Amino acid sequence: MDVQGVRAVYRRYARHYDFYFGKVFHQGRKLAIDQMGIRPGERVLEVGVGTGLSLPEYPDGVHLTGIDLSPEMIKMAQTRVEDLELPDVTLLEMDASAMDFSDASFDHVVAMYVLSVAPEPERVIAEMRRVCKPGGRLYIVNHFRNPNPVISTFERAISPLSRLLGFRPDFALDEFVERNDLDVVETRPVNLFGYWTLLTTARDPVAHSTPSADLERTVRSH
Numbered sequence: 060m061d062v063q064g065v066r067a068v069y070r071r072y073a074r075h076y077d078f079y080f081g082k083v084f085h086q087g088r089k090l091a092i093d094q095m096g097i098r099p100g101e102r103v104l105e106v107g108v109g110t111g112l113s114l115p116e117y118p119d120g121v122h123l124t125g126i127d128l129s130p131e132m133i134k135m136a137q138t139r140v141e142d143l144e145l146p147d148v149t150l151l152e153m154d155a156s157a158m159d160f161s162d163a164s165f166d167h168v169v170a171m172y173v174l175s176v177a178p179e180p181e182r183v184i185a186e187m188r189r190v191c192k193p194g195g196r197l198y199i200v201n202h203f204r205n206p207n208p209v210i211s212t213f214e215r216a217i218s219p220l221s222r223l224l225g226f227r228p229d230f231a232l233d234e235f236v237e238r239n240d241l242d243v244v245e246t247r248p249v250n251l252f253g254y255w256t257l258l259t260t261a262r263d264p265v266a267h268s269t270p271s272a273d274l275e276r277t278v279r280s281h
């Protein structure tokens with residue numbers, strides 16, 4: 060799906076999104092926010108903030124920025140912020156694969172239920188890294204291909220329908236981690252049947268040992 064496709068899908072979903080995806084995805088949102096251990100005054104970026112269902116879960120004192128491709132979803136989020144009088148929330152229409160923020164702008168960066176939908180998930184990860192402060196972590200809640208062979212066969216079979224469904228059902232966790240050189244800190248099953256995963260990764264790519272480091276280790280061990 061391209062950017063226009065995502066916008067078209069969420070233009071259709073926006074008004075009914077909370078009804079279908081509110082409660083069912085709630086645990087993952089709550090756990091991701093708890094996992095961040097946000098301290099007062101920290102700056103958090105939520106990528107693909109959608110209708111802002113997560114916003115009431117953030118602790119007091121956070122400076123929160125939410126971005127989304129879909130103007131209709133952002134509008135719903137803005138209404139929530141105003142209705143609940145949530146302080147210090149900035150919502151912007153922006154593509155997470157090409158963000159306007161400077162490097163190292165945020166203490167924590169989170170994407171909940173976004174990567175299976177985003178047209179270029181690798182570029183989103185690269186941008187999440189860039190705007191996160193060194194030493195920070197990225198938090199991702201997503202459905203990854205089910206390890207159960209029957210379910211994963213079904214997920215592969217329906218993946219050509221991803222444009223219609225609005226997400227990729229057969230996103231494989233191990234391939235995703237490898238392709239993006241993610242240094243995984245923790246994975247945790249969340250939501251119904253643990254069908255989704257809360258993935259916590261270091262901001263920086265996993266440190267691969269270089270041929271010279273390998274050589275040095277070999278030399279030292281003799």
Ligand SMILES: C[S@@+](CC[C@H](N)C(=O)[O-])C[C@H]1O[C@@H](n2cnc3c(N)ncnc32)[C@H](O)[C@@H]1O
Pocket residue numbers: 065066069080084088106107108109110111112113126127128129132153154155156170171172173176177178179183
């Ligand atoms: C399934 S919804 C998740 C919304 C919200 N995070 C939640 O917890 O319900 C996916 C959202 O990601 C947004 N999205 C997809 N690709 C994006 C991108 N490249 N940049 C910004 N937002 C994106 C969509 O517009 C949509 O609002």
